[in-house]
Structures are given as structure tokens and as C-alpha cells.
Amino acid sequence: MTFCLPGVGSLPKLWTSKSVWLGPGHSYLCLFLTDFCGVRNNQRWFSLKTTCLQNTKSINLLIAKARHFRKDEGRNKNVSSGFSDLFSAGAAKKRSQMNCQNKVHDLPSIKNTSQLPTEPLRLEDWDKLKEDFKGKVSFESWISSQMAHHHSSVDVAKSLLAWVAAKNNGLVGYDLLVKYLYLCVFHKQTSEVIDIYEIMKARYKNLEPGAYTLLIRGLSHSDRWREALLLLEDMKKVTIPSRKNYHDCIQGALLRQDVDIAWNLYQELLGHNLIPMLETLKAFFDLGKDIKDDYYSNKLQDILLYLRNNQLYPGESFAHSIKTWFESVPGQQWKGEFTTIRKSGQCSSCGKTIESIELSPEEYEFLTGKIMRDVIDGGDQYKKTTPWELRTFEKFVKSCPPFDIVIDGLNVAKMFPKARESQVLLELVSQLAKQNLRLLVLGRKHMLKKSSRWRKDEMEMVQKQASCFFADDISKDDPFLLYATLHSGNHCKFVTKDLMRDHKACLPDAKTQRLFFKWQQGHQLAIRNKFPGSKMIFQHILSYNTVVQTTGDSWHIPYDEDRVERYSYEVPTKWLCLHRKT
Ligand SMILES: [Zn+2]
Secondary structure, three states, X not given: OEEEOXXXXXXXXXXXXXXXXXXXXXXXXXXXXXXXXXXXXXXXXXXXXXXXXXXXXXXXXXHHHHHHXXXXXXXXXXXXXXXXXXXXXOHHHHHHHHHHHHHHXXXXXXXXXXXXXXXXXXXXXXXXXXXXXXXXXXXXXXXXXXXXXXXXXXXXXXHHHXXXXXXXXXXXXXXXXXXXXXXXXXXXXXXXHHHHHHHHHHHOOOOOXXXXXXXXXXXXXXXXXXXXXXXXXXXXXXXXXXXXXXXHHHHHHHHOOOHHHHHHHHHHHHHOOOOOOHHHHHHHHHHHOOOOOHHHHHHHHHXXXXXXXXXXXXXXXXXXXXXXXXXXOOOOOEEEEEEOEOOOOEEOOXXXXXXXXXOOHHHHHHHHHHHHHHHHHOOHHHOOOOHHXXXXXXXXXXXXXXXXXXXXXXXXXXXXXXXXXXXXXXXXHHHHHOOOXXXXXXXXXXXXXXXXXXXXXXXXXXXXXXXXEEEOOOOOOHHHHXXXXXXXXXXXXXXXXXXXXXXXXXXXXXXXXXXXXXXXXXXXXXXXXXXXXXXXXXXXXXXXXXXXXXXXXXXXXXXXXXXXXXXXXXXXXXXXEEEEOO
């Protein structure tokens, strides 16, 4: 997998001058085509063989290039300043110390990234650097990875390429070329990107996704953005492009106001079941303020509904874009405010009531059915619970009237490590029983065996105030907890500090996961704290659903603040309230 760097007098010229590449007759593109005609028949992905014909002319020219560097020695005295401590007093000692370490750990000698060249090196400097390298991998591969990782300048990378080409009869490996491309894209050197694009186009029938991704990104910012779309098409022949690839192409199209292409790509992205990047959605809103047509406007509202259906929240700057767009719609008098929701579920800004967290009867039935079928009965992931034990439990639950609260006894009892477990459980049960709630405590058989942590008298008092089910010590609690709570009905809540994240991941599809999350938010009682001798305090259960929502003449959109890190099981607290001025 190599790329032939044909004879050139000046490498910078090779990379920058289009006439060199595209001129008729003597163009290097033509050289490629003739040199590689045998290879081009081999169209496997990644598959180009290294059968570059030796080109004496190219070697000679590259040698001339090396001389050119040497001639410039005087002028380029500080050419390797960032690298100079390798050659300065004390450096050899340092190096030998490093080499000693290397013998033990077999690490490359340049460990400190400050020793990566910061300016282009001459060929002999690269030779020296290579001599000092003691790593297991090839020097070229290692140094190019380091340079890519530390975002070295394009000029430095180019000098590495020149050196590699000089040593290898004008050959530069595909891998090295892609790393160079990465740096050009990173530093937004569009003309370099286009040159590499030309080389690759001529040289390879197909690329791997990494190179496609880089070229798409690089080209989408250039005047040749439409060619990024062609690359996307090529990519589709071998794999599904990523949401980033779509983002780049959509961004490119939106920058040129080609909205039809942008919406088509967006549709295609959804068609692949990819979740678009929030930046992509934001880009549509940002352009929207300059476009005054109903079609575009409806599409933007579809995006908001997409956020709703997928329980996604815009970030802060995206929320600003949404606000700006609404306020720009002519004749509709939208006004946006950043706000919070009161505990009662009312918007602090407009006073409207936010949707309830309660599941509708249809949603509840759907979720219950899925969990019973896919998770409790059919789930391989709960092998730790024997089917026999689960059936015994089902019979037990069906023989009891519905519960109000199901308690994960073991989990709750272990919440306060300094207190005795049976005592913690008893306090909780007594506190809830006083409120005339029907309780179910799920426990393990070992809790009934007398021990210092589990006192028999306390456990007997627990059993007097609550129904109890003690499972085998090896069972997992989750299926029991879910089954009992769901079976009891929509009013029933459960107590555990477990957030059941693993469990959620086992749910079969996105809709079930969303409903589960909503149900969990509305039904899980988490103990916030407890002081000795005092009551347990539960975390407040939100009465409203934190999700993008509309009533037609208002929108309420929860969003994530930039500086607040939110875990997947938490919901944002900040909202954008949009309403029409009356
Ligand atoms: Zn409001």
C-alpha cells in the first residue's frame, strides 16, 4: 500500500502547484495512470499493491531535493530548534539515560513530545532522528503517529514525507499519506487537502473510511464541496457513512445555501437509523433565520419533534439558535425566554403547565408488556434468577392485592454503612407503614439468618408491617422489583438507590427505553438522606416530564447548560420557553 511520489524538483511545488498535477502530457496524474495501470485492476478495498515502478528520474530529483536542503543549511540554522536539545550539550547524556531505560522497557527514545520537530528537518536530520529511535515499530510509522497526535505543522510533516520519498525511490506509504492528510485537515490547509485528494483519486479505486472521512471533512469546507458528496456516495458502496460524515456534507451544503441537498442528506441519515449530531440540527436552525419559507419552517419543527421523540436535549448554544430562529419568523411574534420550571410543574416564565410525568394508559400498557415479555420472561441476561423462582414469585405477587411501594430491601439496608442493616430497613418500613401504604419488601434468604447485621427481632417487625419475599441469595433483584411494581399498576412506586442503568441497556428498542426512563423518573423513590433518629428524606419526584413539548402557540424546550455535566440518568433543569405575544 504505497503511493508513488514521482520525480519532482521541489516538493512544496509538488503539493501546491495544480499545473504540475493537471497539465496534459507530462502531468504526474498521467504518470500514475501509466505506472499503475496493472494495479488499478485490483479493486479490492484497501488493496493497492506496492508495484510502483522504479523511476530513476524521480529518485534523481529527490536527491536533488536533498541537496537543496543541504545548500540551505546556513540559512536554516535554526531549522530544528525544537529538536535542538538532541544536538546540544547534555543531550547525549540525556539520550543515553533514555536509551538505558529503553533497554529495560523497550520504549522509543523520543518520549518527550517537546522533542518532536517543530520546523521542517533536512534529510540528514531525519536520518539522525531515526538512528536514535529504539522502538519496536517502524520509525516512520511511529513519528508520523506522534506528529498527527500532537498536531505538528503541515510543513514539518511535508519534510518527513520528502525524506521518506527520498529513501524509498519516491514511494510514500498509504498510511503516511493519510496521516499527512489528517494534519492538513486539522490545520484547515484546504489546498493541500485538494492536492492529496487528487493523488488519492488517481491512485486508489476505493479508500477506507478513515481517509474518506478526512477528505469529506476537508472538501466540504472548500469550493469543491460537491465532491465531498461524491466521496460520500463512494463510501456508501463499502460501509454506512457516520453521522459525522453526514454532518460535514450537510454543513457544506448549508454553507452554500443548497437546502434541498442538505435536507435530502438529513433524511438519508435518519434512514440509516443514525442519530444526527446536535451540531447538524443546530446548523439547520442557524441558516433558517435567513430563509423565509413554510417548507423550511415545517422541517425545523420536525427537528424539534425528533428531539422530543428521542428524548434529546439541545445544548446551550443550540437553544440560543432555536430562540433566534423563532424570533425571526415574520408575522408570528414569537418571544423566547430562558427559564426554569416550578415544582408544581408550571413554567416560571409563562405560567403554563408542563406535561405530566405520568405515563398514559397506552404507554403504561406498552411498557409493561415489553418488560414482562422481553426482560423478565425471555431475558438471558437474568440467568441468575431461575425460572422456577420467578414463577413462585409471580404466583406470590398475584395472590396479593396491588402494592403501593416495592422496596429493594438489601439495597436500601446497605445505604448507611455505619447503621445496622436490619435497623435501617425497619425504620424505612415503619415510616412508610404509618402512611397506610401497602408495602412489599424484596429480600434475600440470608437476611433471615441471625447475624450482627440482621437482627431477628427487627426482621420480624419488618414482616409484620410489610409483605416480604425472600429470594435465593444468588438471584438478581431487578426482575423481581420491576415485575412487582409494574404488576401493581401505574400508582405503584419503588425504592432503590440502584439506577438500573444496566437494565435499561437490555431493553429492546429506543421507544421502550424512553418510556422506561420516563416511568423510572416518575416512580423511583430515592432516599436522599437520613439522620440518626430522624425520618428518611426522599428525593423529590418531578411531577412533570422533562422533554421538548408544544401546544401549538408555545414551545417548551429543556436544554443542557455548557458548564453543567449531566449524567445519562439525569434530566436538564433549564428550559427555553417560547410563546407568541398576544
Ligand atoms: Zn413557558
